[in-house]
Amino acid sequence: MFDTVLVANRGEIALRVVRSCQEMGIRTVVVHSTADADSAAVRAADVAVQIGPPPARRSYLFAPALVEAALATGAQAVHPGYGFLSEDPDFAEICADNGLVFVGPPPEVMARLGDKASARAAMAEAGLPLLPGSRSTVDSAAEATALAAEIGYPVIIKATAGGGGRGMTVVRDPRDLAKAYRSTRAVGQAVFGNSSVYMERFCESARHVEVQVLADSYGEVVHLGERDCSVQRRHQKLIEESPAPELPESLRRRMAEASVAGAKAVGYVGAGTFEYLVVDDEFYFMEINCRIQVEHPVTEMVTGIDLVREQLRVAAGLPLSLEFDGRGVSLECRVNAEDPDRDYLPAAGLIDEFVPPGGPFTRVDTHARAGWRISPDYDSLLAKVVVWAPDRPQAVARMRRALSEFRITGKGIRTTIPALLRILDTPEFVKGVHDTSLISKLGTAT
Structure with a gap:
């Protein structure tokens, strides 16, 4: 196993990776822009390296600075998180050329699947259904x-x-x-x-369902069940859950089998997500995400598997030694600094009060705190509230309670919490029969 890993990201995912590394006894290096000099990830890391000014193209997207930081601090591997350079095959190649392990699939696989037209062709060859x-x-x-x-x-x-x-x-x-x-x-x-x-x-009324896979360098591929990601605005997810509600078992099984077959067909290695549209009792391949997903915690909650830990193990050349064993239901709500009444426009500012929820089986992944200034240079995600319960009604009730507890205030700051609570109360969501058109049907009221 690596003794030092550089985290090439920021925000909650950087902190998330650091925490798994700490539990594994791995020394962590966190890079940061000047805007993130006092971030939670920087505070938690063993070593922090400033790599540039706030604009991402001059910091988190500037590969030479990332590689220089890794080499200067003795890192053997680079974990890219999600976003930024996490699906950039050129960056993965640069890491390899400098003796660094990129925590993700091989560059040639990433290049093939990162181009969505190429990915469609590859999955058609593998026998997956396409629109x-x-x-x-x-x-x-x-x-x-x-x-x-x-x-x-x-x-x-x-x-x-x-x-x-x-x-x-x-x-x-x-x-x-x-x-x-x-x-x-x-x-x-x-x-x-x-x-x-x-x-x-284009399907006007479809569900967005994705399957989590893990693959090692020895050809072993396993699936860890599916997630429903149908609650979206502007094609971006707001609420995710696992398992997908009201999904026929035969369809659930076929999607999992197709995902494993697709991963094997292209020589996939690492954590990946196969995304599908579900229409009636049929599913259609959309794309593959060659990285950890924002919504990975719901899979972790129902399986008990630390996906970041497994990513690092696979990257270090270790074989998979786990099986999917789902239990209960997990929901994740993304709390963004956005104004739902203005078409979810970003609403950045200085946080005066930040009190996340607690309670049984409630997890909050966040980098924010009171006194933290939300930068307009980056994604608006403030926190992910994740709950688990033995069944879906209890999980929805627990999420309502958790979101109702969450307090985030500050001049100019708006969040998605009120909209999330209204969505959770819609009859379609309560019954688990909602699709990607839910928010557009609700209109600006959310």
């Missing part, structure tokens, strides 16, 4: 128009390098297609440095 759409990139507006006429409206145009809910455009009218095609390519180029796009049929 009607392009098997590769769509290279002109004319090609997009012809394909849309073939597969039927509405369609969704997606940036092949997209993520975080960005780089996706839904088109319902053929007259809007050419403009949407050009704008999606422009977003892809501006945000991800890649203008390539692909297309598929």
